[in-house]
Amino acid sequence: MITGESPGGSVFLDASTLRTLLPPSSLVPHFLSLLPSHSPAVRCPARQSFPVDPASSSSLLLMPSWSCLPSLPYIGVKIVTSFPHNSVLGLPGISASYVLFSSSTGAALAAIDGTELTLLRTSAVSALAARFLAREDARVLVMVGAGALAPYLIRAHRSVRPSIERVIIWNRTSSKSRDLARRMREEEEKEGGNVIFDYAEELEDVLGIGDLVSCATSSEVPIVKGVRLKPGAHLDLVGSFSPAMRECDDEALVRGTVFVDFEAAVVEAGELVGAVDRGAISRQDVAGTLVDLAGGVKVGRRTPEEITVFKSVGTAVVDLLAAQLAYDSYVRGKHPS
Incomplete structure (x- = not known):
């Protein structure tokens, strides 16, 4: 399992890339293997919600988590916007992005489509x-x-x-x-x-x-x-x-x-x-x-x-584990050892 930083710096993993990297045949066994041992070591503060426009009930939500385990040296933050009235505009009411950092150096590693990540991990x-x-x-x-x-x-x-x-x-x-x-x-x-x-x-x-x-x-x-x-x-x-x-x-x-x-x-x-x-x-x-x-x-x-x-x-535990697998798989594919 690769848990290092990509030689190419921070990467962007879009929805189609995530579907390739995280099929159920890979993600389900990953959760089965790591959830029991890694869940206790992942810190997950309470979700923070901030009203953006109280009149329209729009809000910004932040969901951080991190681990300092050698096998999971990552910090992850899911950033979600909720705009319920987007339906009248024909736009999605929920949008999300996930940002992955190294918990060893603090370096930004990946920006990930948070909506797709949530669908796959859920x-x-x-x-x-x-x-x-x-x-x-x-x-x-x-x-x-x-x-x-x-x-x-x-x-x-x-x-x-x-x-x-x-x-x-x-x-x-x-x-x-x-x-x-x-x-x-x-x-x-x-x-x-x-x-x-x-x-x-x-x-x-x-x-x-x-x-x-x-x-x-x-x-x-x-x-x-x-x-x-x-x-x-x-x-x-x-x-x-x-x-x-x-x-x-x-x-x-x-x-x-x-x-x-x-x-x-x-x-x-x-x-x-x-x-x-x-x-x-x-x-x-x-x-x-x-x-x-x-x-x-x-x-x-x-x-x-x-x-x-x-x-x-x-x-946020499963968000972090899914992001880990996506990032490690991407780096392994781009920079095989």
């Missing part, structure tokens, strides 16, 4: 959890949501569960799910695969056949009803990141064995915060974290009929 985190929690013979993936993250989640889950034969996409706006299914079908045909891509008009019609149900929405009301989940299903919750957001009801958490990416999810994710407040579950009902699973501290799926739930909210 989907890889879900896939790593599914490696431990989804049935090995999972055949049907139900994708709830058809936004920017959806195709990344589909590809990442398929990388750890190649048994998936059918993907069904649902979105509140059915035209979006239909369009994504078409794009994924075309991608599959180009790659010579035979996975079937469908879309559903009604989520309740397909939820019960999902061996793996992945959710990436901004919903503030429960979309996934726990009573609909089949025995042996794995529910992957990605969308909510604040107490006001909620993708599933309490019944899904009560029926399932719940894991989270990091402890912060217990106080940030609306599904968990609300369920604890209502007394449906307690904090002690959360079985463990992704680090526990990757490190072998906790056992994932225990029986074929068990329902499992994974809730992620994201952390």
